[in-house]
Amino acid sequence: SGAIIDGKAFAAGLRERVAAAVPTFVEAAGRPPGLAVVLVGEDPASQVYVRSKGKATIAAGMASFEHRLPVETSQAELIDLVARLNADDAVDGILVQLPLPPQIDEGAVIDAIDPAKDVDGFHIANAGRLATGLPGFVPCTPLGCLMLLKGRLGELAGLDAVVIGRSNIVGKPMARLLLNESCTVTVAHSRTRDLPSLVRRADIVVAAAGRPEMVKGDWLKPGATVIDVGINRIDAGEGKTRLVGDVDFASAVEVAGAITPVPGGVGPMTIAVLLRNTLVAAHIRAGLVPPAGL
Numbered sequence: 001s002g003a004i005i006d007g008k009a010f011a012a013g014l015r016e017r018v019a020a021a022v023p024t025f026v027e028a029a030g031r032p033p034g035l036a037v038v039l040v041g042e043d044p045a046s047q048v049y050v051r052s053k054g055k056a057t058i059a060a061g062m063a064s065f066e067h068r069l070p071v072e073t074s075q076a077e078l079i080d081l082v083a084r085l086n087a088d089d090a091v092d093g094i095l096v097q098l099p100l101p102p103q104i105d106e107g108a109v110i111d112a113i114d115p116a117k118d119v120d121g122f123h124i125a126n127a128g129r130l131a132t133g134l135p136g137f138v139p140c141t142p143l144g145c146l147m148l149l150k151g152r153l154g155e156l157a158g159l160d161a162v163v164i165g166r167s168n169i170v171g172k173p174m175a176r177l178l179l180n181e182s183c184t185v186t187v188a189h190s191r192t193r194d195l196p197s198l199v200r201r202a203d204i205v206v207a208a209a210g211r212p213e214m215v216k217g218d219w220l221k222p223g224a225t226v227i228d229v230g231i232n233r234i235d236a237g238e239g240k241t242r243l244v245g246d247v248d249f250a251s252a253v254e255v256a257g258a259i260t261p262v263p264g265g266v267g268p269m270t271i272a273v274l275l276r277n278t279l280v281a282a283h284i285r286a287g288l289v290p291p292a293g294l
């Protein structure tokens with residue numbers, strides 16, 4: 001059966017490399033890199049994410065600025081905070097935790113973030129840069145997936161890749177990254193006909209559909225590299241739940257050349273890449289060259 005790609009270990013390595021580069025930055029810039037995280041409301045999953053992002057930021061030797069706003073915050077108030085963070089020289093990265101409450105237009109808030117501080121890579125300027133193959137900030141989850149793929153496969157040029165999902169946060173930027181690596185990319189989505197036969201041709205499968213255990217082992221080309229982005233909580237009986245990906249791991253691991261588990265695959269990469277993007281933002285804003293090999 002196939003190799004298991006240890007995202008947890010890979011992420012720990014990336015976090016170490018980021019943390020190791022921080023003292024040099026502090027010496028040159030006279031301040032630590034800073035990440036501001038904004039949370040509106042009390043969504044439990046978002047609270048967990050924001051807490052772990054803050055912890056990881058501090059563990060890397062960076063400054064963490066947490067802003068918690070009440071659920072009834074208006075769009076104008078939130079954009080006002082973003083404007084203050086844009087103007088704050090100690091802040092290199094700004095992350096507004098999604099989803100936002102219904103009275104706030106997410107697009108309007110993301111567009112208010114200075115693209116130079118958009119470490120989530122959601123601003124239209126950074127999305128456009130990725131789409132046109134220019135350097136810019138790339139969303140953390142797909143960039144983490146690309147790092148795992150390159151770590152496993154090295155050169156990706158010419159490989160057939162299928163990305164399942166076309167969200168602006170995962171699927172689309174993932175497809176653009178793979179295209180920039182000269183893969184032949186197919187993007188599948190909820191209206192795709194005959195997904196199994198598309199997957200069967202793929203050397204690389206990235207599953208980001210939010211459908212528990214949808215991709216079966218017998219859909220895969222033997223030896224394929226499978227990156228499972230899905231995080232789905234399912235009923236495990238006896239009042240318990242468990243996390244599964246978008247790939248049926250038990251059958252897929254028998255056919256794949258390598259596969260990421262859930263949990264412990266893509267998940268840990270997201271925060272590590274966020275720290276990496278913040279370090280890069282800090283260097284660029286300070287007029288310094290970002291360290292190579294991150």
Ligand code: NAD
Pocket residue numbers: 141164165166167168169170171188189190191192195208209210211214229230231232266267268270
């Ligand atoms: P989303 O709901 O915004 O998008 C899902 C996409 O999958 C859509 O484009 C849809 O067309 C497609 N899709 C749905 N059903 C399909 C089907 N049956 N066949 C083919 N395509 C189908 O979700 P998202 O934000 O892109 O996230 C996708 C998954 O990744 C979720 O499980 C989410 O929890 C997980 N996720 C994980 C991380 C992480 O690991 N850090 C980060 C973001 C998202």
